[in-house]
Amino acid sequence: MHDLVAELHPMWKRYLPSGAEPPSASQIEALLEPLSADAAVELMTTLAADNLVWPGSKLMNCEIAHHTVTRIVKWLGPGATWWTNRQGNSWDPVTACTFDGMVAGSDGEYLAILIQVGED
Structure with missing residues (x-):
């Protein structure tokens, strides 16, 4: 997860305060909370469909988002x-x-990450 954030950071840098750096791997790890598969579907649907910066502004259709993330969760399986x-x-x-x-x-073999970032 840290590698993805670090890789994407240069793309966001122009919108960030001067000198802003992404958190370290240990900082990110400390922030993470475990989820059930059902809760993962719910939150990923929200992240895919709803805009964090402007609530009420849709990024994509909720039904399509839900269908897509449900397939991802099922693909990783019940042991994920x-x-x-x-x-x-x-x-x-x-x-x-x-x-x-x-x-x-x-x-344990594959990793799925959905991340939404934004600046106002």
């Missing part, structure tokens, strides 16, 4: 482990961006 940076009703930052949300899952 899922995590998120969501804490209650808020998202802890895993990037240097103002808004970010992430759900990640792994079956």
Whole structure:
């Protein structure tokens, strides 16, 4: 997850405060909370369909998002482990961006990550 955030950071850098750096791998790990597969589907649907910066502004159709993430969760299987940076009703930052949300899952061989970032 840290590698993905670090790889994407240069693309976001122009929108970030000067000198902003992504969190370290250990910082990201400390922010993650475990999820059930059902909760992963719910949160990934939200991240794929709803805009974190402008609530109510849709990024994609909810039904398509739900269908897509359900297939991903089923593909990884019942033994997959899922995590998120969501804490209650808020998202802890895993990037240097103002808004970010992430759900990640792994079956031990494959990794699926959905991340949404934004600046206002």
